[in-house]
Structures are given as structure tokens and as C-alpha cells.
Amino acid sequence: MKAILISTGDELTCGRTVNTNSAWLAEKLLAMGIRTVSHHTVGDDAIEIASAIRMASEQADVVVLTGGLGPTPDDLTRRGLADVLGTKLVVDEKCLARIEEFFRLRGRRMVRANKIQAMIPQGAWPIDNEIGTAPGIRAKVGESLVICMPGPPAEMHAMFESYVTALLPPSPLAVAVKVVRVFGLGESDLCEVIGDLLGDRQGDVIVCTTVSGGLISLRITATGDSKTAAAALTDRTSAELTRRLGTLIIGSADDTLASVVAKLLVSRKQTLSLAESCTGGLVGQMITSLSGASQYFLGSAVCYANTAKRDILGVPQEMLDDCGAVSEPVAREMARGARGRFGSDWALSLTGIAGPDGGSPDKPVGLVFIGLTGPNTTRVFRHVFASRREQIRLRAARTALNHLRIELLEENSTAP
Amino acid sequence: MKAILISTGDELTCGRTVNTNSAWLAEKLLAMGIRTVSHHTVGDDAIEIASAIRMASEQADVVVLTGGLGPTPDDLTRRGLADVLGTKLVVDEKCLARIEEFFRLRGRRMVRANKIQAMIPQGAWPIDNEIGTAPGIRAKVGESLVICMPGPPAEMHAMFESYVTALLPPSPLAVAVKVVRVFGLGESDLCEVIGDLLGDRQGDVIVCTTVSGGLISLRITATGDSKTAAAALTDRTSAELTRRLGTLIIGSADDTLASVVAKLLVSRKQTLSLAESCTGGLVGQMITSLSGASQYFLGSAVCYANTAKRDILGVPQEMLDDCGAVSEPVAREMARGARGRFGSDWALSLTGIAGPDGGSPDKPVGLVFIGLTGPNTTRVFRHVFASRREQIRLRAARTALNHLRIELLEENSTAP
Numbered sequence: 001m002k003a004i005l006i007s008t009g010d011e012l013t014c015g016r017t018v019n020t021n022s023a024w025l026a027e028k029l030l031a032m033g034i035r036t037v038s039h040h041t042v043g044d045d046a047i048e049i050a051s052a053i054r055m056a057s058e059q060a061d062v063v064v065l066t067g068g069l070g071p072t073p074d075d076l077t078r079r080g081l082a083d084v085l086g087t088k089l090v091v092d093e094k095c096l097a098r099i100e101e102f103f104r105l106r107g108r109r110m111v112r113a114n115k116i117q118a119m120i121p122q123g124a125w126p127i128d129n130e131i132g133t134a135p136g137i138r139a140k141v142g143e144s145l146v147i148c149m150p151g152p153p154a155e156m157h158a159m160f161e162s163y164v165t166a167l168l169p170p171s172p173l174a175v176a177v178k179v180v181r182v183f184g185l186g187e188s189d190l191c192e193v194i195g196d197l198l199g200d201r202q203g204d205v206i207v208c209t210t211v212s213g214g215l216i217s218l219r220i221t222a223t224g225d226s227k228t229a230a231a232a233l234t235d236r237t238s239a240e241l242t243r244r245l246g247t248l249i250i251g252s253a254d255d256t257l258a259s260v261v262a263k264l265l266v267s268r269k270q271t272l273s274l275a276e277s278c279t280g281g282l283v284g285q286m287i288t289s290l291s292g293a294s295q296y297f298l299g300s301a302v303c304y305a306n307t308a309k310r311d312i313l314g315v316p317q318e319m320l321d322d323c324g325a326v327s328e329p330v331a332r333e334m335a336r337g338a339r340g341r342f343g344s345d346w347a348l349s350l351t352g353i354a355g356p357d358g359g360s361p362d363k364p365v366g367l368v369f370i371g372l373t374g375p376n377t378t379r380v381f382r383h384v385f386a387s388r389r390e391q392i393r394l395r396a397a398r399t400a401l402n403h404l405r406i407e408l409l410e411e412n413s414t415a416p
Numbered sequence: 417m418k419a420i421l422i423s424t425g426d427e428l429t430c431g432r433t434v435n436t437n438s439a440w441l442a443e444k445l446l447a448m449g450i451r452t453v454s455h456h457t458v459g460d461d462a463i464e465i466a467s468a469i470r471m472a473s474e475q476a477d478v479v480v481l482t483g484g485l486g487p488t489p490d491d492l493t494r495r496g497l498a499d500v501l502g503t504k505l506v507v508d509e510k511c512l513a514r515i516e517e518f519f520r521l522r523g524r525r526m527v528r529a530n531k532i533q534a535m536i537p538q539g540a541w542p543i544d545n546e547i548g549t550a551p552g553i554r555a556k557v558g559e560s561l562v563i564c565m566p567g568p569p570a571e572m573h574a575m576f577e578s579y580v581t582a583l584l585p586p587s588p589l590a591v592a593v594k595v596v597r598v599f600g601l602g603e604s605d606l607c608e609v610i611g612d613l614l615g616d617r618q619g620d621v622i623v624c625t626t627v628s629g630g631l632i633s634l635r636i637t638a639t640g641d642s643k644t645a646a647a648a649l650t651d652r653t654s655a656e657l658t659r660r661l662g663t664l665i666i667g668s669a670d671d672t673l674a675s676v677v678a679k680l681l682v683s684r685k686q687t688l689s690l691a692e693s694c695t696g697g698l699v700g701q702m703i704t705s706l707s708g709a710s711q712y713f714l715g716s717a718v719c720y721a722n723t724a725k726r727d728i729l730g731v732p733q734e735m736l737d738d739c740g741a742v743s744e745p746v747a748r749e750m751a752r753g754a755r756g757r758f759g760s761d762w763a764l765s766l767t768g769i770a771g772p773d774g775g776s777p778d779k780p781v782g783l784v785f786i787g788l789t790g791p792n793t794t795r796v797f798r799h800v801f802a803s804r805r806e807q808i809r810l811r812a813a814r815t816a817l818n819h820l821r822i823e824l825l826e827e828n829s830t831a832p
Contacts, residue, residue, distance in 0.1 A: 011624075012439070012455070013442060013452050013453060013454060013455065014442050014443070014446055014451070014452060015438070015439040015440065015441065015442030015443035015444075015445075015446065015452065016439070016443070016624050016626075016635070017439065018434065018435075018436050018439040019434075019435060019438070019439070019455075020434050022431070022435070022457070023428070023431040023432070023433065023434045023435070024431065025431065026429060026430050026431025027430070027431035027432070028431075029431075030430055030431065035430075036429050036430060036431065037429060037458070037459060037464070038429060038456065038457060038458045038459070038464065038468075039428070039429065039435075039455075039456070039457035040454060040455070040456050040457075041438070041454055041455035041456075042453070042454045043453060043454070048453070048454070052454075186524070187486060187487065187488065188487040188488075188527050188529045188530050188549075189525075189527060191487060191488050191489075191527070191529045192527050192528075192529065195488070195489065195529070198488055198489060198490060206426070208426045208427055208430075208460070208490060209488060209490075210425075210427045210432070210433060211568070212568075219427070219430075219432055221430070274697075274718070276697070276700075278704075279701070279704075280697075280700045280701050280703065280704025280705070280709070280713075280716075281690075281692070281696075281697025281698060281699065281700025281701040281704070281716050281718060282697060282701040283697065284692075284696045284697025284700075284718045284720075285695070285696050285697040285698040285701050285809075287696065288694075288695075288696025288697065288720060288770075288809075289696070289805070289806060289809075291770075291771065291772055291773060291805060292773070293696070293720065294720055294721065297696075297720050297721075298720060298721040298723070298724055299717070299718045299719045299720045299721055299724040299728070300696075300697050300716075300718035300720075301715070301717060301718070301728075302690070302697060302700045302715045302716035302717070302718060303715045304700075304704060304709065304710055304713050304714060304715045305710065305713075305714040305715055305758070307714070307758075307759070308714055308715040308758055311757075312715070312717075312728070312757065312758075341727075341728065342721070342723075342724055342728075343723070354704075354707070355707065356707055357707055357708070364521075366522075384522055384523065386518075386522055386547065386548075387547045387548070387570065388547060388570065388574075389705070389707060390570075390705060391547075391570060393701075393704075393705075
């Protein structure tokens with residue numbers, strides 16, 4: 001069962017508005033066993049809309065349009081659909097009554113333009129809209145079911161959930177989706193390890209990868225005769241991924257490095273503090289983005305100035321002068337200083353050159369030292385991150401949390 | 417001059433990732449006088465990619481593809497383009513050398529998969545990628561210019577700005593765009609003040625608004641026979657906006673609250689420190705997202721735990737016990753404590769309830785006290801922000817910076 005999505009609106013084609021409707025619809029359709037093969041966005045132009053509907057209905061079982069059902073002259077979806085059907089627009093009396101009622105209930109005056117919204121192509125059927133004035137439209141074009149819905153996301157979501165799901169053909173296939181998140185290796189290295197599991201789009205199981213700030217998401221989508229059969233396929237693939245990737249896997253769909261570290265610290269009843277320089281507070285912000293962080297997070301000494309590294313974290317002035325603020329010994333002292341100052345079980349420190357200025361041949365932009373100190377260990381890791389300032393900071397922050405994650409996992413596994 | 421955009425990737429068609437590249441590109445192209453007529457999204461399938469390129473190149477002067485240039489087997493844009501050109505993929509030696517250099521500089525091993533990224537269709541040309549491994553590709557298909565860029569937005573933006581703009585044909589239609597950014601009032605209040613300037617989509621000047629985390633962007637787009645004529649129209653509208661909105665306007669397109677505060681501090685040769693609780697480091701992260709922040713930013717004491725507020729910022733334990741951490745006196749002491757501890761000219765503090773838990777009838781979720789202290793003044797502002805945890809934190813952080821901005825502007829205007 002295949003679907004094609006068409007969005008209409010000049011505000012979309014010219015880029016003023018980011019199209020979120022297509023992604024929302026594709027996920028909903030996939031969960032119903034309907035695979036979206038392409039999305040198309042066209043402007044407020046009846047000829048282009050008609051041509052998109054014609055093309056899509058030749059290729060897909062279901063065509064879903066959003067937008068262009070409003071009352072203004074540039075709302076042309078109903079006109080485009082009428083052209084495809086070779087019929088004219090007629091007033092649907094039930095729709096008209098509903099629109100009149102909508103305005104009456106709200107004590108508002110109905111203007112003539114709103115009457116246009118009660119018009120649908122002859123041979124098509126209206127779809128109720130409970131929260132707005134524009135009804136949707138359903139039609140048959142060749143073998144294909146064409147559904148038109150309003151563009152505003154809230155109206156579209158309500159119409160889809162309340163009415164459209166019941167209009168869609170039942171799919172013979174059940175779909176299961178599972179997401180596995182990986183951190184600590186590049187996309188190309190990942191390919192070496194699990195390349196054979198990727199990219200087979202024709203099979204019952206598809207694994208696709210996306211990467212953002214070093215965090216790789218592997219989305220396993222499986223189809224089967226039943227939900228159970230599909231879920232068994234995603235489980236089998238995820239077990240294989242776990243076997244090959246081990247602790248490189250940080251968790252599933254909703255897990256972040258911060259949430260995984262949080263769970264580990266809470267389970268051990270331990271606390272964390274930070275000493276941040278180049279990340280300027282980013283690691284603290286990530287940790288406190290989770291509600292309940294006060295259980296394990298005491299605070300972060302963001303020491304951007306060297307004087308602050310000295311006065312607040314106790315890094316010796318001599319060390320700052322001799323080694324520079326971006327150095328292995330300073331990272332170590334920052335971590336120790338934060339642990340002592342906040343009285344936490346664990347502390348992480350970050351000092352680096354986020355760029356674009358400040359690099360040198362032996363200390364290039366992207367160089368970051370990450371210090372980690374805990375009850376039984378103190379270590380410093382050296383990294384050189386590629387890309388620009390924001391990406392370097394993001395990767396450094398995530399990498400610091402990842403070092404702590406690995407340390408906590410290893411301590412757990414060697415515990416008596 | 418017409419453009420068509422093609423995005424590739426199963427993560428887009430299946431709805432897991434919202435496509436932001438198309439809107440970004442359409443805006444950039446429009447500013448160059450190139451109108452985008454449609455967007456198309458297809459999956460990781462060489463045949464579909466080839467068919468989309470063929471169709472687009474028949475209709476548009478410029479076809480821009482994003483995605484599918486990575487090293488994994490599901491990256492099929494170069495294969496699709498080669499099919500359209502009727503040629504095969506060949507290794508571009510210069511590209512290969514650049515990729516090898518990329519890995520060498522970072523001390524990483526180059527795996528075989530990365531070599532694929534140096535392959536481009538015979539008869540096409542590579543486009544440099546300064547921040548990633550995948551080169552872009554440029555080709556001529558019929559009369560149409562086809563440009564392929566990587567999917568990750570940061571890489572795509574950099575490649576577009578650095579190289580692609582120079583490859584695009586000049587346009588006869590002049591377009592001027594000016595963005596004015598506003599902070600400190602709601603979108604509906606804004607409408608009361610400037611509603612008559614919005615919404616005329618047929619005129620030579622269009623003003624449209626977008627809002628995110630309380631920051632409103634007013635985008636003025638004007639068309640004219642020449643750059644000068646178009647720019648005169650945007651200037652006239654922006655002057656009218658300035659007249660009506662005054663200091664609610666924080667600046668233009670690239671300005672953020674952090675960058676405006678930075679300019680004001682640098683011009684006064686003054687420094688800033690922070691004491692953050694509910695924002696957990698977010699304000700520091702915003703300030704240090706700008707290169708050169710060390711000129712005016714000393715650091716942030718992120719004191720999530722009450723013990724840290726006491727030990728590091730010197731907030732009296734009695735005050736914490738009597739008033740609670742989220743209170744006007746504690747915000748005042750936190751700001752004073754940070755100013756003293758870091759030795760800065762100015763300090764901001766934030767203490768609040770970001771939720772979703774921890775609210776009470778007299779201290780609801782969203783309540784935030786913002787302390788501001790400087791050479792001649794100490795003040796505390798009380799706010800209740802609506803919405804969810806992340807939005808509350810973001811608005812609180814921006815509002816704190818906005819209080820400092822207003823304070824610095826007022827001091828400037830009353831200076832002798």
C-alpha cells in the first residue's frame with residue numbers, strides 16, 4: 001500500500017514556513033501499514049495542484065493533500081481537484097449549514113468568502129472539520145483515494161484522527177518500528193561493522209541511519225502479517241545490532257546521553273558536578289533539560305576566564321601560565337576542583353578551542369580535553385572534533401557525558 | 417528564473433525527520449531573485465531520484481538536491497545523477513585527496529566506504545565541502561543546472577554560502593529582504609501595533625512574522641526593478657517598524673539577545689558573570705555560542721543544589737530556608753554573589769520552577785526570578801512563563817539577557 005503526499009501553499013514553496021505536515025502524516029500512515037513514497041510541495045496554483053494530483057494518483061493507492069482549502073482567492077485545492085475530476089464546484093448544503101453554525105456559535109459575522117468553503121467538486125464528498133471552517137474533501141481519482149485536508153496543523157491532525165483514518169483502506173501488512181541510538185563512532189566506521197544490515201529496502205526489515213552531532217539513530221522498520229511477526233523482526237535485528245555494537249549503543253528512541261547518565265547515577269545514588277570552559281554551560285543545560293535533575297546534579301562551574309579557573313576551581317596560576325588553559329593538566333585540575341567545590345561523587349571538565357579563532361599548529365581548533373574524576377579514578381581524554389563552533393561544542397559535551405556513561409557501566413560490570 | 421528542490425532520504429519520506437533544508441534553500445534562492453516553484457522528497461532509491469531529476473530539469477532553470485551523498489549503501493544521489501547523465505561514476509582524484517587529508521588531519525582512519533564519496537558521475541564537477549567529507553556535485557542536465565549537496569543542514573548551509581551562490585545564474589528580478597527582530601511582547605499584542613503593515617501578499621512589500629521562544633522575526637520582502645528600488649521599500653517599512661516599536665526591536669537578522677548584549681558590553685569595556693539555577697547553564701551557553709565571548713564573559717556559577725547556592729554564591733542558609741530557593745531575596749543574593757565571586761561589572765541570576773513538577777499555588781510552574789546587578793543598581797524581576805520546561809527555560813534565559821540589554825541601553829542614554 002503506497003501513499004504520496006502533496007502540500008500546497010506559496011508560504012511553503014518560498015520557504016517562509018517549514019512543512020511539518022508531511023512528516024507527521026508519513027509517520028501516521030506508516031503506523032497503519034501505508035508506506036509514503038514521496039512528498040511534493042506546490043504553490044497556490046490550480047494547474048500545478050491538478051498536475052500533482054494526476055501524477056500522484058497514477059503512482060499511489062492513497063494521495064493526501066494538505067492546504068489550499070481556506071476562504072481566500074489563493075486557496076485553490078478544490079479548484080485543482082475539480083479540474084482533475086472534470087467536474088465543477090457545487091455548494092454542499094450540509095457543509096454550508098455547518099459553517100453558518102460555526103460563526104453563529106462564536107457570535108461572529110460570516111463573510112461571503114466563507115461560502116466558498118462549502119463548495120466541493122461534484123462527485124466528491126466532504127469530510128467534517130470539528131475545529132475550523134474548512135471541510136475536507138474525499139474523492140476517487142482512477143484507482144486512487146484522494147483526501148484533501150486543511151493546512152493548519154491543528155485542524156489537519158484533528159481531521160485525520162477523527163475521520164480520515166476510518167476512510168483509509170485497511171493494510172494487509174503490520175508494521176513495527178524500533179530505534180537504537182549509537183554514540184562514539186563515525187557513520188563510515190559504523191558501516192564497516194553493520195553495513196550488511198543496512199540499505200536493503202526491498203526486504204521485510206529496513207534499517208536506516210541518521211546522524212546529528214555525533215549521535216547516530218538506527219531506525220529499524222519491519223513489516224509482517226501481524227504486529228507480533230513484525231515486532232519479532234525488529235527485535236531480531238536489534239539483538240544483532242547489540243551483539244555487534246555493545247556499549248556503543250546508548251539506548252532506544254527517547255534516550256539521550258544525558259538521560260542515560262541520569263539513570264546510571266540515580267541507580268547508584270551518586271551525584272555529578274561540572275567544570276565547563278569551552279562549552280560555556282552546555283553540558284549543564286543538557287543535564288538539567290531533564291526534570292528531576294536535582295537528584296544527581298549539583299551544579300557547574302562555568303569558568304570561561306582563567307582567573308575563574310584559578311579562583312573558583314583552584315587551578316594553579318603557574319599551571320595555566322606554563323601549560324595553557326587548554327591542556328591535559330588543567331582539565332585534570334578543573335575536574336578535581338569541581339568535585340571538591342561541589343562535593344559530588346563525580347565531576348567532568350571540558351577545556352578546548354571551539355574556534356573559529358584561537359587555534360595553532362599544536363593546539364588546533366576543535367582540540368578539547370575532557371577530565372573525568374570519581375571515587376576511584378581520575379582520567380583525561382584528548383579529542384579533536386571537526387566542524388564549526390556549535391558542532392564542536394555539541395560533540396564535546398556529548399562526548400564528555402559518554403565518557404562518564406562508559407565509566408559508570410564499567411564500574412557496574414566490575415562491581416563485586 | 418525558476419528552481420525546483422529535491423530532498424532525498426527514507427528518514428524524510430517516512431516522516432522521522434522534518435525537512436528544513438527546502439525552506440532554508442527557498443528563502444536563500446528567493447533573496448537572489450530565483451523563485452522556487454516546487455519541492456519534492458523521495459526515498460533512498462536511485463530510480464526515484466533519477467526520475468525526480470529528469471522531471472525537475474525539464475521544468476526549472478535550477479534543480480537543487482540535498483541528501484544521499486554519504487558513504488553508506490543507501491546514499492544514492494550520485495548514482496541517480498549518473499543514470500540521468502547516462503555516464504558512470506568515476507573517482508575524482510582531487511576529491512579523494514581532500515577526503516584523505518580530512519581524516520589525516522583528525523588522526524582518524526579512512527575506511528573504504530569514504531572512497532565512495534570521492535566518486536562523481538563522469539561529465540559532472542565536484543563542489544568543495546569545507547566541513548565534512550562529502551563533496552557536492554554540479555552538472556548540466558539539458559538546459560538546467562543541477563546542484564547536489566549533502567543533507568546535514570550545517571554542511572549544506574556552508575557549501576551553499578561558500579560555493580553554490582557563485583554557481584547560480586544572475587536573475588533579472590531584484591529582491592530585497594530585511595529582517596527585524598523583536599522581543600518583549602506577544603504576537604497578538606504585536607498585531608495590535610503593526611497589524612496594518614502585515615499580510616498584504618499581493619503588494620510590492622510583504623511583511624511576515626515568525627515566532628520562536630518569545631523572539632519574533634519580522635521578515636520584510638520587497639521586489640523592484642533594481643536592488644536599490646527594492647531596498648528602498650524594505651528600508652521604508654523597517655523605519656516605520658522602528659518608529660512604532662522602539663526598544664522592543666533588538667536588532668536585525670543575525671542579531672540575538674546574546675549578540676546585542678555582547679556588543680553593548682564590548683563598547684563599554686565591561687564584563688558579565690552569571691548565577692544560574694533553573695536554566696542550568698543555558699544562559700552561559702547562549703553567551704559563549706559567540707566567538708570572542710571571553711572579552712566580556714567571565715563565567716557562570718550553575719548552582720542547582722541549595723548547598724552550592726550557599727557555598728559558592730554566599731546565599732545565607734537562613735534565607736534559603738525561610739524564603740525558598742525560588743524567591744526574590746535569593747535571586748538578589750545570587751546575582752550579588754556571582755558579581756563578587758567572578759569580579760565582573762555586571763551579573764545576572766535566574767532561579768525558578770521549570771516544571772513539570774515542583775509547582776505550588778503561590779509558586780507555580782513557570783515562576784522565575786531574575787536578578788540583575790551592576791555598578792550602580794541591583795534589581796529583581798518576577799516573571800511567570802507559560803508552556804513547558806524547555807520553553808520556560810528558553811524564555812527565562814532570553815528575558816534575563818533582555819533585562820540587561822534594556823539596562824545597558826538606558827544607562828547609555830542617560831550617560832553625560
